Amino acid sequence: MQPAGQDAVVAVVRCDDYTPDRVDAAVRRAIDLLGGIGRFVTPGESVLLKPNLLQGQDPERCVTTHPTVVAAVARILVEHGCRVVTGDSTGAGIVYNEANLQRAYSRCGFTAVAEETGTTLNYDTSSQIVAFPEGEVMKQFSIITPAIEADAIVVVSKAKTHMWMRMTGAAKNLFGLIPGLEKPVYHFRFQDERTFGKMIVDLNECMKPRLQIVDAVVGMEGDGPQAGSPRPIGVILAGTSYAAVDSVLARLIGMDPLEIESTRSAAERGLFNPTAIRTVGDEPAEFTVSDFKKPSTYTGGSVGIWRRIVLAVVQRFGRTYAPRPGVIDSSCIGCRKCERICPVHAITLIEGRATIDLSRCIRCYCCHEMCTEHAIALSRSLPGRLLARLLG
Numbered sequence: 120m121q122p123a124g125q126d127a128v129v130a131v132v133r134c135d136d137y138t139p140d141r142v143d144a145a146v147r148r149a150i151d152l153l154g155g156i157g158r159f160v161t162p163g164e165s166v167l168l169k170p171n172l173l174q175g176q177d178p179e180r181c182v183t184t185h186p187t188v189v190a191a192v193a194r195i196l197v198e199h200g201c202r203v204v205t206g207d208s209t210g211a212g213i214v215y216n217e218a219n220l221q222r223a224y225s226r227c228g229f230t231a232v233a234e235e236t237g238t239t240l241n242y243d244t245s246s247q248i249v250a251f252p253e254g255e256v257m258k259q260f261s262i263i264t265p266a267i268e269a270d271a272i273v274v275v276s277k278a279k280t281h282m283w284m285r286m287t288g289a290a291k292n293l294f295g296l297i298p299g300l301e302k303p304v305y306h307f308r309f310q311d312e313r314t315f316g317k318m319i320v321d322l323n324e325c326m327k328p329r330l331q332i333v334d335a336v337v338g339m340e341g342d343g344p345q346a347g348s349p350r351p352i353g354v355i356l357a358g359t360s361y362a363a364v365d366s367v368l369a370r371l372i373g374m375d376p377l378e379i380e381s382t383r384s385a386a387e388r389g390l391f392n393p394t395a396i397r398t399v400g401d402e403p404a405e406f407t408v409s410d411f412k413k414p415s416t417y418t419g420g421s422v423g424i425w426r427r428i429v430l431a432v433v434q435r436f437g438r439t440y441a442p443r444p445g446v447i448d449s450s451c452i453g454c455r456k457c458e459r460i461c462p463v464h465a466i467t468l469i470e471g472r473a474t475i476d477l478s479r480c481i482r483c484y485c486c487h488e489m490c491t492e493h494a495i496a497l498s499r500s501l502p503g504r505l506l507a508r509l510l511g
């Protein structure tokens with residue numbers, strides 16, 4: 120079977136909308152361009168299909184992987200004789216239990232996909248420790264059981280901008296294998312983009328998904344991964360190397376691949392060669408959306424040494440630059456999701472509304488990501504705005 124991270128070929132296939140037949144044809148063509156599904160899985164194997172689930176949202180909001188894409192991949196695996204389980208842990212602010220999984224699957228259309236394709240949804244909420252002694256920043260992970268029990272993992276991710284990691288596609292998707300309420304521990308431990316990116320690479324190298332499919336038919340721009348807006352890109356991407364697939368995606372949305380820290384870390388570790396990526400299928404330039412809206416936290420595409428030094432100094436000596444989360448009282452319904460997720464316990468509920476202690480806040484933006492009411496806004500202080508203008 121194809122090991123992860125060794126093949127820099129990325130299939131790029133036009134798919135203009137989510138009409139099931141069109142998606143099915145595009146996904147089949149993408150996998151065929153890579154050599155066919157038999158290159159990645161064998162009949163009889165059990166496969167974990169790993170989409171973006173978060174808390175489950177209406178597919179049209181583009182927070183989660185579109186169900187037509189999940190269904191297309193599931194069908195191909197079933198036809199090949201694989202046993203398919205779709206699973207992910209719920210987003211970090213949500214307790215990872217059967218009731219919440221049921222709600223999330225149903226909301227984003229995965230329940231209907233399972234019924235239609237004769238596949239299974241995971242309800243096992245246990246996790247196990249997986250040792251990874253060769254990891255750069257993590258020597259072991261706590262991983263949801265279905266990912267450990269599966270013979271193979273196939274990732275079906277959504278193309279989105281990301282407030283903290285700039286972009287989420289193939290590599291970052293695997294963070295969902297960490298059980299829901301354990302995710303804040305990782306945010307607490309890896310408080311900067313760079314080390315978090317290294318952890319994501321360790322996780323991918325530990326779990327070695329065999330195949331990556333990215334739903335970039337309609338992606339999310341702006342303040343992703345939860346509060347951005349849908350933006351058509353019109354393409355399905357597929358490959359085996361998470362870093363190569365993410366590199367192609369980054370270019371499509373107007374970013375430098377090496378400004379994505381997981382991609383940069385994979386390149387620095389020699390896990391892929393950014394100059395050796397080869398695309399097959401349609402011409403990527405046809406799908407480039409150069410004005411794809413970046414997150415409000417975005418610090419620009421240049422990864423030049425001076426910019427890095429300035430940013431490192433700014434970030435080290437104060438939280439001046441990074442946008443601050445603030446609660447919009449009129450939108451807050453007091454659900455406590457943000458309070459549960461905050462890795463440094465900076466959020467408390469006062470008189471039924473969330474309140475943030477900014478002196479404790481580490482600017483991880485998990486609260487912003489998790490608030491389904493859009494009640495957490497991000498804004499820069501005046502000095503921060505001036506710095507942003509200087510650096511931007």
Ligand code: SF4
Nearest residue numbers: 451452454455457490
């Ligand atoms: S800010 Fe959002 S997540 Fe936090 S309590 Fe209010 S509604 Fe819930």
Ligand code: SF4
Nearest residue numbers: 461480481483484486
């Ligand atoms: S309050 Fe700050 S530290 Fe807590 S979740 Fe929000 S951004 Fe992260």
